[in-house]
Amino acid sequence: MILIQCQGLSKHYGSKKALNNVNLTLESGAPIALVGPNGAGKTTLFSLLCGYLTPSAGTVRILGEAPNSPALLGQIAALPQDATLDPNLTIISQLSFFARLQGMDSKQANQEALRVLNLVDLAEVAQQKPPSLSHGMSKRVAIAQALIGSPKLVLLDEPTAGLDPANAKKIRELVRTLSPSTTFVISSHNLDELEKLCDQVLYLDKGELGQSISMRSSNSGSDYLTLTMESCDSEALIQAVGQIAGVVNITSKQAHVFVIQLDDTANRHYEFETALLTLFKQQHWQYKMLLKGRTLEETLFS
Numbered sequence: 001m002i003l004i005q006c007q008g009l010s011k012h013y014g015s016k017k018a019l020n021n022v023n024l025t026l027e028s029g030a031p032i033a034l035v036g037p038n039g040a041g042k043t044t045l046f047s048l049l050c051g052y053l054t055p056s057a058g059t060v061r062i063l064g065e066a067p068n069s070p071a072l073l074g075q076i077a078a079l080p081q082d083a084t085l086d087p088n089l090t091i092i093s094q095l096s097f098f099a100r101l102q103g104m105d106s107k108q109a110n111q112e113a114l115r116v117l118n119l120v121d122l123a124e125v126a127q128q129k130p131p132s133l134s135h136g137m138s139k140r141v142a143i144a145q146a147l148i149g150s151p152k153l154v155l156l157d158e159p160t161a162g163l164d165p166a167n168a169k170k171i172r173e174l175v176r177t178l179s180p181s182t183t184f185v186i187s188s189h190n191l192d193e194l195e196k197l198c199d200q201v202l203y204l205d206k207g208e209l210g211q212s213i214s215m216r217s218s219n220s221g222s223d224y225l226t227l228t229m230e231s232c233d234s235e236a237l238i239q240a241v242g243q244i245a246g247v248v249n250i251t252s253k254q255a256h257v258f259v260i261q262l263d264d265t266a267n268r269h270y271e272f273e274t275a276l277l278t279l280f281k282q283q284h285w286q287y288k289m290l291l292k293g294r295t296l297e298e299t300l301f302s
């Protein structure tokens with residue numbers, strides 16, 4: 001099912017071009033990552049998808065509808081980067097209010113508010129007011145708000161920024177669990193996190209959509225291996241590995257991490273891995289990790 005379609009989408013703020021002629025078609029399914037440097041236009045794109053901003057040129061369709069169409073009520077939700085709640089009202093009353101805006105009666109709205117608070121493990125703060133929550137808790141409440149009514153599309157702008165590692169992991173697990181019925185588009189600078197969660201990565205730079213990378217195909221069908229060593233003489237390793245049959249290239253941009261490109265001969269990986277382990281045994285070199293494919297960082301920036 002086509003969830004998002006943008007054609008020739010541009011947004012200017014005065015003379016500033018924040019988005020330039022973006023063409024994009026996204027299907028529902030696994031989470032999709034949106035990455036790009038500061039000021040690339042990610043928030044602007046999210047705001048156009050939600051209908052918070054109107055395009056300077058081009059069109060947006062969500063499930064075939066214009067972003068502000070009443071048909072999308074409850075079907076699309078967003079977690080803005082700087083989401084805030086009213087400091088004077090309890091969490092439950094605010095979440096229930098948002099549920100009522102989607103047409104639920106007061107009993108259903110209360111149950112829905114509790115359901116989404118349970119999803120983010122925060123049912124115990126239901127009767128509290130926002131100022132009594134920590135930054136991480138406020139973020140999780142904002143994520144709960146985006147999940148009201150089980151929308152088909154949820155846009156998350158930096159969902160785990162400021163969360164401790166345990167809570168960030170919980171949010172990732174929640175996204176994974178809900179993914180069959182909700183498609184998440186996640187904007188983040190945390191490439192490790194996106195790599196764990198997303199199959200497709202969109203790269204936006206200076207308002208233009210560049211690469212669209214399929215993590216699945218780049219990891220399964222690729223001819224790359226990423227090797228992390230415990231400690232080693234990098235030059236000696238590059239020299240020795242470079243001489244193993246099938247190696248096209250070996251590079252190292254981070255201490256102890258090597259990206260090895262193999263030619264595409266059938267069974268090359270098995271033969272190469274055997275030769276690599278034999279080399280480690282001969283040289284008494286200890287490896288930490290050998291991964292098929294390249295990291296997202298390597299794929300985007302090498």
Ligand SMILES: Nc1ncnc2c1ncn2[C@@H]1O[C@H](COP(=O)(O)OP(=O)(O)OP(=O)(O)O)[C@@H](O)[C@H]1O
Nearest residue numbers: 013016017018036037038039040041042043044045
């Ligand atoms: N309201 C505005 N008025 C003028 N310029 C704006 C406005 N909002 C954003 N911009 C500019 O548009 C460009 C894109 O901004 P945007 O916030 O969409 O980027 P971003 O990719 O979300 O950045 P970050 O990763 O820092 O959050 C930037 O150059 C920004 O300065």
